[in-house]
Amino acid sequence: MTTGSIGTPQQLRDPNYTPALSQAIPLGIQHVLAMFVSNVTPAIIVAGAAGFGFGSDAGAMGFPDMTYMIQMSMLFAGVATLLQTITLGPVGAALPIVQGTSFAFLPIMIPLVAGKGVDALGALYGGVIIGGLFHALLGTFIGKIRFALPPLVTGLVVMMIGLMLVKVGIQYAAGGVPAKMSGAPEYGSLLNWSAALVVIIVTLGLKFFARGMLAISAVLVGLGVGYLYALMMGMVTVQGISDNWRFAKSFALPEFFKYGFELSAAAVIGFCLMAFVSAVETVGDVSGITKGGAGREATDNEITGATYADGVGTAIAGFFGGMPNTSFSQNVGLIAMTGVMSRHVVTIGAIFLIICGLIPKIGAIIRTIPIEVLGGGVIVMFGMVVAAGISMLSDVAWNRRNMVIFAISLSIGLGLQLEPGAVQHLPDTLRILMTSGLLPAALLAMVLNLVLPQELADESIDEVSGGHAGHGEGSLPHD
Known part of the structure; x- marks a missing residue:
């Protein structure tokens, strides 16, 4: 408009x-x-x-x-x-x-x-x-x-939010957690995925090729088209x-x-x-x-x-x-x-x-x-959250200090979320907080950013980047 x-x-x-x-x-x-x-x-x-x-x-x-x-x-x-x-x-x-x-x-x-x-x-x-x-x-x-x-901390946190949730989108597109837990044969079926894909394709098409209100409400329109598809396929009565x-x-x-x-x-x-x-x-x-x-x-x-x-x-x-x-x-x-x-x-x-x-x-x-139609929508939305975090990280100067902070925070946060059994002996409260993945990553990034000396920023990053030099403000190391 x-x-x-x-x-x-x-x-x-x-x-x-x-x-x-x-x-x-x-x-x-x-x-x-x-x-x-x-x-x-x-x-x-x-x-x-x-x-x-x-x-x-x-x-x-x-x-x-x-x-x-x-x-x-x-x-x-x-x-x-x-x-x-x-x-x-x-x-x-x-x-x-x-x-x-x-x-x-x-x-x-x-x-x-x-x-x-x-x-x-x-x-x-x-x-x-x-x-x-x-x-x-x-x-x-x-x-x-x-x-x-x-941006090193906030970008990591936003990216982690998206990474924590993409699993939810995939599970929804496949048929939902209850269907997975019950061993339902339709979980992950072509029918389920087709409903999610309709939403994704319509959403991306509108985002890239439409203008004005259609582009702005692309996810909403995509869900509407997916809903009609599900109705025609008997997934909704x-x-x-x-x-x-x-x-x-x-x-x-x-x-x-x-x-x-x-x-x-x-x-x-x-x-x-x-x-x-x-x-x-x-x-x-x-x-x-x-x-x-x-x-x-x-x-x-x-x-x-x-x-x-x-x-x-x-x-x-x-x-x-x-x-x-x-x-x-x-x-x-x-x-x-x-x-x-x-x-x-x-x-x-x-x-x-x-x-x-x-x-x-x-x-x-x-x-x-x-749930399969909703899955198509949230796959797009959560992917955009990850992309927003990466965009924020593009403002970071990727030197040795910042790469160490990012690497440790991401590894521990994402690792604990993927393998919650690793902290099963912790008290319930602490276990819930740790296995969220997001909180340990955010806290580690904040603490390390405050305590690691800035002098590390001037040192070579060959040791932590496998020999690929950093390329300054706003860029990631690449081959």
């Missing part, structure tokens, strides 16, 4: 400018389309890991809980976005920042709920609430800790869709402490540590919005307010069964593309999300998406 006659260049760079409703509403919905799939996917993954049902014919098992979690993801993404755009005292940046459920927390959430059903959700949401409050606290000094999180629609309410308010509140050391520590990563991501997104939309650096008040909104939005969501929130990077790129800096445009998108979150029938329809 182009700016056309939306306003003058000066108006478009002003966060307080409001375009005419005929233009502001489509622009606001465009922001929702850009983030919609990424926003609801973590809730579906967590619900699936807990053992709730997938697809239109999954029966009543977990139906209300999965639908409710999808509903809360939409509702509180909208609420957190309003905190950013409208603000509440010091909370919020008064910028067009779109909030949504963060993939970054999935490596923490999945082990907490895996196979444990609804009984594990109390501890999960206890972690979300405490982690959200800690995240808000980070707003008071976020600017002072940025030195500990250079009209009766199943009808039952899901009929079973869901037309309107429902969120329930306070729906899943209770339980303090789990693993959940609290995990969410608080990941809050650092999310806070730094938000700082980067705020800077990207002000540079791309207004051609200036973000102010300290904007960064502080955005971090407050991240944490407060997450904590509020936790009280009602919502997922942790963070700023969405894809919407930062959308602002740069449209050139519209208006926070009120994003407010319209937030209101649309809140309306969707109050209508459980929308969550019920989303739940009917076959």
